[in-house]
Amino acid sequence: GSLQQQRSRSCIQVPSRTCSHPGAEDSSTSAAGPSAGGSRIGLAGQPSDPLGGSGWGDDSAGGAPPSASAASASGRSGMQPYRRIPSNHQMAPGEGAPVHGVFHEMDIYTPLSGHLPRLWQLWEMTLLGRALLLVAPTPGEASAGVAALLSLIAPLPYAPDFRPYYCIHDAAFGRLAAGVLPGPEARDVPTLMGVTNLYFLRALPHWPNILSIGKREAAAGAGGCGGGPGGASQSSFSGSSSAASAAGGSLAAAANMFRANAAVQALRQRTQGAAVLLSGHTEALWAAYKPLCRPDQALLQRLLQPKPGDVKSKVARIALVNSDAIRRHFSELTTAFLSPFNRYFEAEGGSGRVPGWNSSEFTFALRSGELAIPQQLLDRVGSPAAALELYARFTACLNFAAWFAARRRLLPPHLTAPLLP
Structure with missing residues (x-):
């Protein structure tokens, strides 16, 4: 209704x-x-x-x-x-x-x-x-x-x-x-x-x-940029030293008030x-x-x-x-982050088949150096241990499961089928 x-x-x-x-x-x-x-x-x-x-x-x-x-x-x-x-x-x-x-x-x-x-x-x-x-x-x-x-x-x-x-x-x-x-x-x-x-x-x-x-x-009438309605005051200063001092004091007080308000807000x-x-x-x-x-x-x-x-x-x-x-920066970072998974979408030279997914084997390959951790990722996380933790979190999330399954569906069936005894 x-x-x-x-x-x-x-x-x-x-x-x-x-x-x-x-x-x-x-x-x-x-x-x-x-x-x-x-x-x-x-x-x-x-x-x-x-x-x-x-x-x-x-x-x-x-x-x-x-x-x-x-x-x-x-x-x-x-x-x-x-x-x-x-x-x-x-x-x-x-x-x-x-x-x-x-x-x-x-x-x-x-x-x-x-x-x-x-x-x-x-x-x-x-x-x-x-x-x-x-x-x-x-x-x-x-x-x-x-x-x-x-x-x-x-x-x-x-x-x-x-x-x-x-x-x-x-x-x-x-x-x-x-x-x-x-x-x-x-x-x-x-x-x-x-x-x-x-x-x-x-x-x-x-x-x-x-x-x-x-x-x-911003609220109506709030101070704006330059003179005009709702902006800076239209009254002009005579240029005397006393006026300059007053203006300087007002600016300093306003700056202190701004810092105090920012601290309270934080x-x-x-x-x-x-x-x-x-x-x-x-x-x-x-x-x-x-x-x-x-x-x-x-x-x-x-x-x-x-x-x-x-x-x-x-x-x-x-x-x-x-x-x-x-x-462009984040596209390159994401592409580099996903690059170690390419082995699961390409046929290996010996068997001519694409290896199946195994999270433990993937982690071991990264830790042992068999799979290189992308340098762009290391620059952002700071250490191989942090990179391994990020990969562990990613492989446990829905984004990975959906993306990995979609990529595997593009492969010819005979490349992913298990070997017959």
């Missing part, structure tokens, strides 16, 4: 989750519609608007859909809609071929710009399919944030259930609120969710990892956890998962930083360049 209609209107349709990786499966054929309660909700299919126009900010019961598209809603809230990154854009010499994968055309930099040093932790959590709740001010930002996370692990397909914009009317919400976490025994509940309704923070206190992105619209984040979002939005990560990877400072230093006075077109160009650099 009316509840079903609200659910249908609060969902943003997701396109086919295709991936250029060999063996990746197109889940569009198995995705259920909104009425099934298990639909994969995500980005809209219109080329000019990657976020579509059917979601709204409050996904609680009793809300009303907007009268315009989500892009217009983003404009009203003071947030710029995230742009698609053209897959055929001109690249500088030496950049190499475009990186393809799920949501490879999306802006990956803007949604995660507040978490750049944490990108490797987010890559690791997404790679392993760890439960993650993404909180954003608007449906567009939530959808773009989830798409950016999935793009980090390309060319590896993401196997668990994900919802770029999740609402409380979904059939699985009752199980989530009852304390169920995604896992081998509960694959019917989403693992990665983008939400705007802060009620999720109260309903899911057991959720182990929570990421908040985006910035809410303390609240540590003591209250994600519940701090109930009193005011902030970009932060609360994670029970302890990562093994460390940031690549060289990449962070290469990223361009937009300035407050930059025009929108320049900000968009900076986002495009940064997105390409981030996507």
Whole structure:
């Protein structure tokens, strides 16, 4: 009835989750519609608007859909809609071929710009399919944030259930609120969710990892850049030394106040956890998962930083360049991470057959040096022991099982059949 209609209107349709990786499966054929309660909700299919126009900010019961598209809603809230990154854009010499994968055309930099040093932790959590709740001010930002996370692990397909914009009317919400976490025994509940309704923070206190992105619209009349309404004061100083001293004192006091407020906010984040979002939005990560990877400072230093006075077109160009650099870095890291598994997709010279999977033999081959641990991975985790631990976590997760099975299905049957006595 009316509840079903609200659910249908609060969902943003997701396109086919295709991936250029060999063996990746197109889940569009198995995705259920909104009425099934298990639909994969995500980005809209219109080329000019990657976020579509059917979601709204409050996904609680009793809300009303907007009268315009989500892009217009983003404009009203003071947030710029995230742009698609053209897959055929001109690249500088030496950049190499475009990186393809799920949501490879999306802006990956803007949604995660507040978490750049944490990108490797987010890559690791997404790679392993760890439960993650993404909180954003608007449906567009939530959808773009989830798409950016999935793009980090390309060319590896993401196997668990994900919802770029999740609402409380979904059939699985009752199980989530009852304390169920995604896992081998509960694959019917989403693992990665983008939400705007802060009620999720109260309903899911057991959720182990929570990421908040985006910035809410500044209050009206707040200080802006330069003179003008709502900006700096229009009164001019005479230039006297007393006025300069007063201005200097005011700036110093403002700087001290800013540092004090930042310290208080950091303390609240540590003591209250994600519940701090109930009193005011902030970009932060609360994670029970302890990562093994460390940031690549060289990449962070290469990223361009937009300035407050930059025009929108320049900000968009900076986002495009940064997105390409981030996507390329993590694509190379993921490809290197997966390279030791190639032996299970290629026929051996002696028997002419592909070896079967055995986790103990794989770990022994890595530890003994029979299989080389990729240097790109060692640079990020710091030691062979940490690399072995990451491989152990990966081979126990759903992403590995689905990807490995899909790759093996591409092999001729006679290469994987057991030898007859």
